[in-house]
Amino acid sequence: MQLTIILGRRLFYAAALIAAVVVLNFLLIRLAPGDPALTIAGEMGGATEEIIEDIRRTYGLDEPLHHQLLVYMKRMLSGDLGDSLFFNTPVMDLILARLGPTVLLVMTAMTLAVTLGSFLGVLAARNPEGLFSNLITVLSLVGYSAPVFWTGIMLLIVFSAMIPLFPLSGMYDVRLGATGLALAVDVLHHLILPAFTLGIIFLAQYSRISRASMLDVLGADYVRTARAKGLSERVVLYKHALRNAVLPVVTLAGLQFGSMLSGAVLVETVYNWPGLGQLAFESILRRDHPTILGILFFASGMVVVANLLTDLTYRIIDPRIRTGRS
Amino acid sequence: MSAPLLELSDVEVEFRTRDGIARVLNRVGFSLSSGSTLGIVGESGCGKSMTALTIMRLVPQPPGRIAGGIIRLDGENLLTATEARMREIRGNEVSMVFQEPMTSLNPVFSVGNQIAETVRLHQGLSKREALDRAVEMLAAVGIPVPERRIAEYPHQLSGGMRQRVMIAIGLACGPRLLIADEPTTALDVTVQAQIFDLLIDLKERTGTSIILITHDMGAIAEMAERVVVMYAGRIVEEGPVEVILGDPLHPYTRGLINCVPHLEERPSPERRPLTEIAGMVPALTALGRGCAFAPRCNHATALCREQAPPLEGGDEHRVACWLHER
Numbered sequence: 001m002q003l004t005i006i007l008g009r010r011l012f013y014a015a016a017l018i019a020a021v022v023v024l025n026f027l028l029i030r031l032a033p034g035d036p037a038l039t040i041a042g043e044m045g046g047a048t049e050e051i052i053e054d055i056r057r058t059y060g061l062d063e064p065l066h067h068q069l070l071v072y073m074k075r076m077l078s079g080d081l082g083d084s085l086f087f088n089t090p091v092m093d094l095i096l097a098r099l100g101p102t103v104l105l106v107m108t109a110m111t112l113a114v115t116l117g118s119f120l121g122v123l124a125a126r127n128p129e130g131l132f133s134n135l136i137t138v139l140s141l142v143g144y145s146a147p148v149f150w151t152g153i154m155l156l157i158v159f160s161a162m163i164p165l166f167p168l169s170g171m172y173d174v175r176l177g178a179t180g181l182a183l184a185v186d187v188l189h190h191l192i193l194p195a196f197t198l199g200i201i202f203l204a205q206y207s208r209i210s211r212a213s214m215l216d217v218l219g220a221d222y223v224r225t226a227r228a229k230g231l232s233e234r235v236v237l238y239k240h241a242l243r244n245a246v247l248p249v250v251t252l253a254g255l256q257f258g259s260m261l262s263g264a265v266l267v268e269t270v271y272n273w274p275g276l277g278q279l280a281f282e283s284i285l286r287r288d289h290p291t292i293l294g295i296l297f298f299a300s301g302m303v304v305v306a307n308l309l310t311d312l313t314y315r316i317i318d319p320r321i322r323t324g325r326s
Numbered sequence: 327m328s329a330p331l332l333e334l335s336d337v338e339v340e341f342r343t344r345d346g347i348a349r350v351l352n353r354v355g356f357s358l359s360s361g362s363t364l365g366i367v368g369e370s371g372c373g374k375s376m377t378a379l380t381i382m383r384l385v386p387q388p389p390g391r392i393a394g395g396i397i398r399l400d401g402e403n404l405l406t407a408t409e410a411r412m413r414e415i416r417g418n419e420v421s422m423v424f425q426e427p428m429t430s431l432n433p434v435f436s437v438g439n440q441i442a443e444t445v446r447l448h449q450g451l452s453k454r455e456a457l458d459r460a461v462e463m464l465a466a467v468g469i470p471v472p473e474r475r476i477a478e479y480p481h482q483l484s485g486g487m488r489q490r491v492m493i494a495i496g497l498a499c500g501p502r503l504l505i506a507d508e509p510t511t512a513l514d515v516t517v518q519a520q521i522f523d524l525l526i527d528l529k530e531r532t533g534t535s536i537i538l539i540t541h542d543m544g545a546i547a548e549m550a551e552r553v554v555v556m557y558a559g560r561i562v563e564e565g566p567v568e569v570i571l572g573d574p575l576h577p578y579t580r581g582l583i584n585c586v587p588h589l590e591e592r593p594s595p596e597r598r599p600l601t602e603i604a605g606m607v608p609a610l611t612a613l614g615r616g617c618a619f620a621p622r623c624n625h626a627t628a629l630c631r632e633q634a635p636p637l638e639g640g641d642e643h644r645v646a647c648w649l650h651e652r
Binding site: 220221222224225226227228229230231232240243244317318319320 | 382384412413414415416417418421422424426429430431432433434435436443444447448479481492495
């Protein structure tokens with residue numbers, strides 16, 4: 001019962017937050033240089049003054065800004081995000097077609113970063129002054145400092161061009177026309193490099209955080225208690241210590257979901273991955289305002305959902321949050 | 327006298343520190359007969375807790391190192407036992423209750439699980455049986471409504487309750503020896519009395535031997551049969567509780583007893599002043615050849631500063647002091 005109240009409150013805040021983001025995005029994009037009417041006219045192949053006026057009227061661009069905003073939000077409630085200025089198709093359809101690949105990429109990269117990062121962090125914490133620990137520190141620093149597009153291009157050069165282990169770009173090979181399991185394998189093959197590229201920046205942070213957090217926890221009294229019970233080192237580390245040490249990692253993962261999405265814009269562009277990021281990048285270049293707004297709306301929705309999930313995960317892991325003081 | 331349950335002889339533990347090697351235990355030897363209670367007293371940093379950790383073989387290595395000696399539990403040398411054998415002993419044959427009940431329990435597991443874990447590990451009970459045992463143990467340590475408490479988490483319990491849970495964990499497998507390392511230091515006075523009563527009661531019912539580490543002379547008077555006084559990693563005096571409290575020989579033991587504040591029923595303007603032992607415990611890396619207590623001792627002679635006195639006397643009462651050299 002208590003959970004439903006908390007969940008209800010969270011959902012209400014989430015909705016309010018998304019609405020605020022939509023308003024802000026709408027206003028911001030109008031501040032950016034470039035007249036959408038000119039863009040549309042440009043797509044049509046040049047135009048006279050009258051035609052541009054005509055376009056303004058058709059698209060409601062001559063109305064006052066707040067009126068345009070109200071119309072936009074009203075349509076949004078019925079799931080209409082407007083039409084793309086470039087593709088002339090509903091933005092909603094465009095986004096839904098691209099959402100899957102992005103979610104697949106981001107979730108894979110995130111899982112990779114969190115699990116591998118925590119694992120490396122724990123290993124490093126077992127012998128904090130050792131060679132392995134220092135190696136992880138250096139690799140983390142390099143992974144974190146290197147720009148994601150550079151890492152992407154380097155990985156492409158090495159593992160696609162020089163050693164042709166992985167495909168150069170795209171999500172699957174159209175020439176194969178594979179279906180079912182074969183398609184899944186093909187997608188996985190295409191997914192490895194982009195997911196690794198996106199994951200490696202975050203991997204660095206997770207391994208550092210979990211190393212620090214694990215070192216902290218290993219000095220705790222309850223770890224000594226666990227050892228005094230006669231538990232094996234493995235159980236002490238992975239059950240008693242890790243469960244406590246993973247809390248900061250979960251927090252970080254939730255907070256970073258947004259940065260991961262923005263990282264996806266670059267990675268998708270480098271690897272020609274047919275996701276939202278690539279669409280966003282291209283739409284910005286084309287000044288395709290309705291598409292950009294739609295993508296921003298979806299992205300903020302995903303970040304809000306990610307934070308909601310983080311909260312719930314936290315409640316599962318840490319009973320102090322679940323039960324409160326009684 | 328029956329064969330001793332636990333026998334330490336010439337146990338030496340060293341710690342590598344920035345300032346050199348610190349000998350935290352120096353030729354420590356004593357024995358404990360089955361079913362009896364031994365008190366270990368001394369100031370902070372004199373090696374009481376380190377003695378306990380050494381018996382459990384939980385000295386952090388590195389920086390610590392058990393440099394020599396023999397610890398026999400029922401004739402078996404614990405210092406040469408394998409790590410696997412030690413894990414069988416810890417929590418099962420020898421268990422330990424720590425000083426800090428607030429932090430010695432793992433915050434993310436329910437207290438029932440933390441008790442059940444030990445009995446499942448050592449006695450191979452099923453989960454259901456282990457939880458039943460946890461309920462029994464909570465009832466035995468005087469926690470009301472135990473069947474409801476097992477589902478609670480440490481943060482939902484008071485300090486006294488948590489220490490009862492720690493004792494329940496310690497006794498869950500029916501150990502032959504329970505080491506209580508300052509079990510009441512962090513608790514309120516009234517709760518301290520309850521915990522001591524509980525320990526006395528449990529000892530009578532189960533026949534477990536107890537090593538009680540404390541600086542509470544009152545607790546020693548109430549519980550211990552024999553007392554070991556430690557200073558700077560050495561045993562300076564050892565004997566039956568009546569002798570140690572009633573007729574102490576070592577100036578340090580006398581000092582400790584004089585430090586106990588007296589409760590005056592009718593406080594008058596000229597109250598008895600609080601006494602203290604002047605000076606501080608010396609740094610263990612800077613011990614000279616002489617008696618470690620000499621710099622603080624009113625009776626120190628040239629001999630005391632030159633040469634450390636041996637621990638001598640009969641089986642009943644031993645003291646390491648040149649004043650009592652016979």
